[in-house]
Amino acid sequence: MAAKTSFQVTSFLLEDLSLLNSELGRLVLSSALISSIGCRIFGTYNAYYAWSKMLHFRTLDYFRTEIPRAISILAIIFVLRPFMFWLMRRIPEGRPIKESHFFVMTVMFLTVSFAYEFLGYSAPLGAMILGLCVPPGRPLGSGVVEKLETFISAVLLPTYIVDVGRYVDIFQISMAHYIQAEIIILLSFSAKLAAGVIPSVIWRMPYKDSFALGLLLSAQGFFDILYFKLFYRYGVMLYYVFLIMLSNSLIISLSQSQSQSLPSGACLFMAMAQQQLCY
Numbered sequence: 001m002a003a004k005t006s007f008q009v010t011s012f013l014l015e016d017l018s019l020l021n022s023e024l025g026r027l028v029l030s031s032a033l034i035s036s037i038g039c040r041i042f043g044t045y046n047a048y049y050a051w052s053k054m055l056h057f058r059t060l061d062y063f064r065t066e067i068p069r070a071i072s073i074l075a076i077i078f079v080l081r082p083f084m085f086w087l088m089r090r091i092p093e094g095r096p097i098k099e100s101h102f103f104v105m106t107v108m109f110l111t112v113s114f115a116y117e118f119l120g121y122s123a124p125l126g127a128m129i130l131g132l133c134v135p136p137g138r139p140l141g142s143g144v145v146e147k148l149e150t151f152i153s154a155v156l157l158p159t160y161i162v163d164v165g166r167y168v169d170i171f172q173i174s175m176a177h178y179i180q181a182e183i184i185i186l187l188s189f190s191a192k193l194a195a196g197v198i199p200s201v202i203w204r205m206p207y208k209d210s211f212a213l214g215l216l217l218s219a220q221g222f223f224d225i226l227y228f229k230l231f232y233r234y235g236v237m238l239y240y241v242f243l244i245m246l247s248n249s250l251i252i253s254l255s256q257s258q259s260q261s262l263p264s265g266a267c268l269f270m271a272m273a274q275q276q277l278c279y
Contacts, residue, residue, distance in 0.1 A: 005035035008128070008223045010216060019216075024209055028216045031196075035217070040125070068119045072112075073129055080108060081133040088140040097143035105134075105144050124226070157222075164229060168246050177240040192218045 010032035011020070019025035044066075052058075087104065091097055109130060116126035134141050196214030201207065228245055231237035 005032050005039070005217050006220070006223050007032045007036040009219055013216060013219050024212060028213055031213070031217060065120075069121055072115060072119070072121075072126065076112065076126075076129050076133055080112075080130065084133065084135055084140060088135050091139045091143075093139075095139065097139055097147075101140070102144065102147055105140075164225060164246065167229075167232070168243055170243065170247050173240055173243050173247065178244055181241055181244045189218055 007029075010028060014020045014025045014029060020029070084105075087101060091101065109127060112126040112130045113123040117123045134144070193214040196217045197210045200210035200213050205213070225246075228237065228242060232239065232242040
């Protein structure tokens with residue numbers, strides 16, 4: 001997880017900072033997408049080697065299990081994406097999407113997510129691929145966002161935060177565990193920051209932009225907590241580590257209101273801190 005860059009978190013952060021359409025924002029977003037794909041591929045094959053040693057199955061058997069994933073991705077790109085363009089052409093110019101169009105998009109999303117879970121893959125992966133294939137802008141892309149944004153931010157997001165919070169008992173965090181975890185967090189963040197800054201400087205980017213790129217690519221956010229919670233539930237992550245990450249995110253969130261009165265440079269660091277829900 002220390003080497004993981006979340007494309008979704010980076011996109012939301014750039015939107016909050018009004019950098020999404022800037023030259024730096026496009027570079028950061030492209031880098032985050034490549035990093036997310038690379039981490040996904042690396043994680044998949046790393047899991048293959050781990051399970052192959054435990055279960056002693058052949059390489060060919062593993063690739064057979066990956067065939068449905070490849071077919072599903074191709075189906076989303078070459079079947080569902082053209083269908084969405086056809087659906088968009090049926091919407092009158094300048095008119096919002098109809099309830100029937102929104103219903104079709106919702107069914108499509110639920111079907112893809114269920115299919116990925118049924119095949120033994122991750123439902124968020126299928127949803128992300130489908131989301132990347134949605135035609136951007138009006139009327140379809142922005143129309144779906146307008147209909148879902150209020151419900152997600154006002155109902156689903158608070159509900160999930162409450163669900164995560166019921167696992168937290170900060171009184172079980174010892175000072176020794178806290179110091180140990182914070183040292184690892186600092187080292188991980190510094191290494192990833194350097195990995196973003198050094199190549200940019202080598203390719204003669206301005207130092208200010210290079211440092212900003214490294215900070216933006218090092219952001220961790222709400223989407224990563226989904227994986228942190230899964231790691232804890234499946235016994236991959238220790239309980240005190242999970243507690244420290246969520247406790248840090250709570251402390252950082254309390255400082256969010258202070259960022260509005262800070263200078264622009266400090267706002268960038270504060271926004272990074274708000275998104276850095278702890279490595």
